[in-house]
Amino acid sequence: MSRNPLLEPHELPPFDAIRPEHVVPAIEELLAENRTAIEALVARAGDEAPSWASLAAPLESLNDRLSRAWSPVSHLNGTMNSPELREAYQACLGKLSEYSTWLGQHEGLFRAWQALKEGPAWAALDDAQRRAVDNTLRDFRLAGVDLPAEKKQRYGEIKARLSELGNTFSNQLLDATQGWHLDLADETRLAGLPESALAALRANAEAKGQAGYRITLDFPSFFPVMTYAEDRELRREVYTAFVTRASDQGPLADQYDNAPVMEETLALRRELAELLGFATYADYSLATKMAESPAQVLEFLEDLARRAVPQAKEEFAELEAYARDELAMGELAPWDVGFASEKLREARHAISQEQLRPYFPAPRVVDGLFQVVERLFGVTFAEDDQAPRYHKDVRFFRILEQGEPIAGFYLDLYAREGKRGGAWMDECRVRRLEGEALQLPVAYLTCNFTRPVGDKPALLTHDEVTTLFHEFGHGLHHMLTRQTVADISGINGVAWDAVELPSQFMENYCWEREGLDLIAGHVESGEPLPAELLAKLQAAKNFQSAMGMVRQLEFSIFDLRLHHQLAAPSAAEIQALLDAVRDAVSVVPRAEFNRFQNGFGHIFAGGYAAGYYSYKWAEVLSADAWSAFEEAGIFDPETGRRFRTEILEQGGARDAAELFRAFRGREPSVEPLLRHSGIRAA
DSSP, rough: OOOOOGGSSOOSOOTOOOOHHHHHHHHHHHHHHHHHHHEEEEEEEHHSSOOOIIHHHHHHHHHHHHHHHHHHHHHHHHSSOOOOHHHHHHHHHHHHHHHHHHTTTTTHHHHHHHHHHSSGEEEGHHHHHHHHHHHHHHHHHHHTTSSSSSHHHHHHHHHHHHHHHHHHHHHHHHHHTTTTTESSSSSSTTTTOOOOHHHHHHHHHHHOOOOOOEESSHHHHHHHHHHHOOOOHHHHHHHHHHHHHSSSTTTOOOOOOOOHHHHHHHHHHHHHHHHHHHOSSSHHHHHTTTOHHHHHHHHHHHHHHHHHHHHHHHHHHHHHHHHHSOOOOOOOOOOHHHHHHHHHHHHHSSHHHHHGGGBBBHHHHHHHHHHHHHHHHHOOEEEEESSSSSTTTOOEEEEETEEEEEEEEEEEEEEOOOSSSSOOEEEEEOOEEEEEEOOOOEEEEEEEEEEOOSSOBBBBHHHHHHHHHHHHHHHHHSSSSSOOSSSSSSTTTTTTTTTTTHHHHHHHHHHHHHHHHEEEOOOOOOOOOOHHHHHHHHHHHTHHHHHHHHHHHHHHHHHHHHHHHHOOOOOHHHHHHHHHHHHHHSSSSOOOTGGGGGGHHHHHHHSSSTTTTTHHHHHHHHHHHHHHHHOTTTHHHHHHHHEEEEEETTTTOOOOHHHHHHHHSSSSOOOOHHHHTTOOOO
């Protein structure tokens, strides 16, 4: 019988050989081998004082081997989803959760780590190793190592069930997104849509063997309809389908309803937190973050709201007046806001995302991104077209320093069926030492942009360009690390509310002439972005910025209060809380049938539960970090070098607050964020 490719040693995942039937046998074999090896390590630690080499290094190798098998499976589940793969992935979640709980509650292993900290080997450890040991001991306590046996068992049951629930939430959201479409025979109802959007809708139809146009709920299809379609009834129909995904409302009502998943998830999270001695899940979540308490986070969010809501109300009143007086629209409905806002933006700033598209052909943007990074951090890029890939659109690059590879990444830019929405960075390989050999970090960088049509390159909106830069910032944090201990390498060990710092920082290059000269070039002539268009882009940067800020605050406050103030809420109580938060901070009209929460994957299927505030928290850090470049020059080599050495290379080796102070020379200030966001209360 041929060997399982997931069990073979490899530098990069053998995507061309991995099949769904390989997944369960590989994971089962690795988990069994790991358990045996760990028991042997613990027995040895009982006989002699553990050292880094006898305890931490072999454990790290075991973890890494398991990760090298699971990482490509998890990535394929998100980017090449199929019924067979979904089934195999689902079958492993319980096994992995059970193993993780067993590991985190292994008292012998916990004592071995404690013996390492308290024994003679501690003096020989470097700061990074000590940090990893301290984090590990903290995580043992957060995994319930101190609990009595029956509570340990309950902890394990909860963790396993939460893992299943997160996957179910994600699957149902994907199924609901892909379960609705609207076919139109001709362009009659699509008046107002730009040619790029029409071409994408035609391509959607052709891919399904249909004539005409197909609107789907994937963002590259949904967004242009909501922004440009003059047919108000069409906007209402598409909006309704989108905001009722995976709920008891809308065209697919009750088919993929995530409400029971949310109810069970929140009840189990509260129970988990209480088992571990925390008052609420928010308290438990913050145990590994920069913020000290839920009260501190709420105060931070409510302070931003106090500054932004008055301006957001003014912005919306202006939009209402414009829609009434210039567009003859009467009262604005939720499905009108995007359309009217785009018309007002065009009227005031004479600019639209569509006007900018020809200047952002995807190949030019990617090349420009690389040039920005080269100038900032002194590295270069080389494509490797021999690397195994999982789809023809995916590309693989290596990052070089002085001609030598230091990292690699997969770039997967375009939306397709079977790929979950959104954009994200994930780790494929982590930088670590294996004996004397250095394993280089490898990242997955995934977006969902409109695909190229025919032989023309994809033309990106400016929003998509900033999304790419954002995710690449996460990638740089992972790939430019200098750490060699896996637990603090790259983004590992970084406080979750600081992890957005590099990603939000990189977005700034999409707004500055020096950055845009590298990124933008007209698809036909190659000419740079004209000064007139740049001036309009920059003038429009803070168009409705307060409305944008209060929208993020709405999500953040809802998430924190949901995990801090409600114990085991029903779907109706979840809705009531969201309504109350909206009453306090939202300024736009809302539809009674809107079930945003049923699609809030960040907190129900991602890592942001009681942590969505992290985007705003880290934005304070990133805006203040950027102000250092504004002072010195945005490509100043010395400031770039310090950002790399003090932030990117450090990973989780030191506290995020300490790293920020080392880079900036002082505590962070909220003023740069307010200034960059155009919030006049600054």
